[in-house]
Amino acid sequence: MDTSSQISMTTDELFENYVAPTYGRFRVAPVRGQGCWLWDEAGKKYLDFGGGIAVCSLGHAPAALSGAIAAQASSLIHCSNLYQAPNLGKLARLLVDDVIGLPGKVFFCNSGGEANETLYKLARRYGTVQTKANGEPRTEILTFSNSFHGRTMAGIAATAQEKVKAGFGPLVEGFRHLPYNDVEALRTAVSEDTVAILLEAVQGEGGIHVASPEFLKTVAEVCREHDLLFLLDEIQCGMGRTGHLRGWETALGEDPVSAGVVPDAVSWAKGIGGGFPFGAVWFHRRGISNPKNAPELCDLMGPGSHGTTYGGSPLASAAVTAVVQEILQKDLAGHAAAMGDYLRTKLAQAELPFVRQVRGLGLMVGIVVDTDAVVALTNSQETGTPASIALVDALNRAKLLTVPAGTDVIRLLPPLNVTEAEIDTAVFMLKTTFEKLAATA
Numbered sequence: 001m002d003t004s005s006q007i008s009m010t011t012d013e014l015f016e017n018y019v020a021p022t023y024g025r026f027r028v029a030p031v032r033g034q035g036c037w038l039w040d041e042a043g044k045k046y047l048d049f050g051g052g053i054a055v056c057s058l059g060h061a062p063a064a065l066s067g068a069i070a071a072q073a074s075s076l077i078h079c080s081n082l083y084q085a086p087n088l089g090k091l092a093r094l095l096v097d098d099v100i101g102l103p104g105k106v107f108f109c110n111s112g113g114e115a116n117e118t119l120y121k122l123a124r125r126y127g128t129v130q131t132k133a134n135g136e137p138r139t140e141i142l143t144f145s146n147s148f149h150g151r152t153m154a155g156i157a158a159t160a161q162e163k164v165k166a167g168f169g170p171l172v173e174g175f176r177h178l179p180y181n182d183v184e185a186l187r188t189a190v191s192e193d194t195v196a197i198l199l200e201a202v203q204g205e206g207g208i209h210v211a212s213p214e215f216l217k218t219v220a221e222v223c224r225e226h227d228l229l230f231l232l233d234e235i236q237c238g239m240g241r242t243g244h245l246r247g248w249e250t251a252l253g254e255d256p257v258s259a260g261v262v263p264d265a266v267s268w269a270k271g272i273g274g275g276f277p278f279g280a281v282w283f284h285r286r287g288i289s290n291p292k293n294a295p296e297l298c299d300l301m302g303p304g305s306h307g308t309t310y311g312g313s314p315l316a317s318a319a320v321t322a323v324v325q326e327i328l329q330k331d332l333a334g335h336a337a338a339m340g341d342y343l344r345t346k347l348a349q350a351e352l353p354f355v356r357q358v359r360g361l362g363l364m365v366g367i368v369v370d371t372d373a374v375v376a377l378t379n380s381q382e383t384g385t386p387a388s389i390a391l392v393d394a395l396n397r398a399k400l401l402t403v404p405a406g407t408d409v410i411r412l413l414p415p416l417n418v419t420e421a422e423i424d425t426a427v428f429m430l431k432t433t434f435e436k437l438a439a440t441a
């Protein structure tokens with residue numbers, strides 16, 4: 001039988017006619033990648049500093065990851081969570097012992113949104129055990145301005161950006177947003193119903209905002225004081241991107257255990273899979289006071305409480321083990337710290353037009369631009385295109401891929417193994433593109 005694939009259509013036409021328009025996509029059509037580079041269907045080569053939105057931690061087609069996937073795919077892809085796939089157990093140990101370095105257990109799933117759902121459910125469950133004084137469950141989770149926690153129904157309720165919620169009410173109840181990095185607001189915010197605080201130590205989608213050490217310490221303190229769960233969303237900032245395996249440790253700038261900044265649960269996705277769809281949550285092994293025979297926190301989500309068919313399949317476990325091993329063995333977190341410093345130095349030396357500020361940690365970098373100047377020089381005024389998107393579009397045409405955040409930030413999220421030479425090339429492309437645009441004034 002003939003299938004529709006025999007009727008020729010351009011990629012633009014295929015997307016226009018068949019792909020749901022949930023994304024405002026750029027007209028770049030990648031078909032192949034290697035390291036920091038991508039090629040489109042016409043053979044044009046791009047330097048990729050978007051890294052699949054902080055996903056491709058080892059770059060494109062890394063031998064360690066593609067080799068692990070190929071080898072595992074030819075022996076066992078999936079068997080279900082009814083059984084004990086040995087490589088899932090070993091990956092859990094790797095994440096507990098070598099990534100977090102604190103005792104606990106890991107739940108496996110397939111994406112960031114799903115990992116965060118696990119955090120919300122953990123908090124709800126904790127609230128039924130550690131209740132209000134009258135015995136009713138505590139249900140409220142505090143999150144922060146500019147946060148992003150995913151697109152599930154609870155994810156958009158947790159996210160403090162109106163644009164993700166619009167048109168999807170009624171929202172899941174039980175989330176309240178506080179100003180990020182505002183210690184005073186946090187100290188007075190906890191209600192009888194509050195059960196957890198959730199934050200990103202470095203906010204990604206919100207425009208690269210770094211939590212201050214004082215803020216992180218206060219979150220931990222308030223959690224201890226009010227018996228709240230301290231939940232960290234490390235989906236974008238974890239696994240080496242900020243220059244440390246633990247994003248909150250980079251933001252804190254000192255040993256978290258000595259500083260008393262010890263989370264109760266952490267969610268991962270994006271870079272942990274290096275491109276393989278994956279999510280995970282670490283739960284701390286610590287006691288719960290009520291009732292006296294309560295399980296430890298890492299065992300609170302018992303059999304039947306949560307699950308997902310594909311989570312931690314043999315294939316996913318092999319892929320993610322390969323990525324995490326590569327990050328650990330090659331100290332790619334340390335490399336990200338060094339390359340992040342190099343990138344920031346080069347950006348400062350380049351004296352790019354439009355740039356108001358460069359912020360972030362490691363290889364999670366946000367370039368904040370003067371939106372009025374950009375909008376005046378592009379045709380964005382008529383189209384309503386934000387400055388960030390207009391610039392990312394111009395950079396795409398110059399063959400440098402980057403990611404917008406909000407209206408005024410361009411994110412640079414290259415692979416953790418990016419080289420100085422690639423950074424030099426990226427900064428040169430930024431400079432020539434921005435200067436060319438500025439010259440049209």
Ligand SMILES: Cc1ncc(COP(=O)(O)O)c(C=O)c1O
Nearest residue numbers: 111112113148149150204235236
């Ligand atoms: C901090 C953070 N949390 C959650 C998510 C959602 O992850 P996913 O898109 O894999 O569901 C993202 C995605 O950008 C994120 O950056």
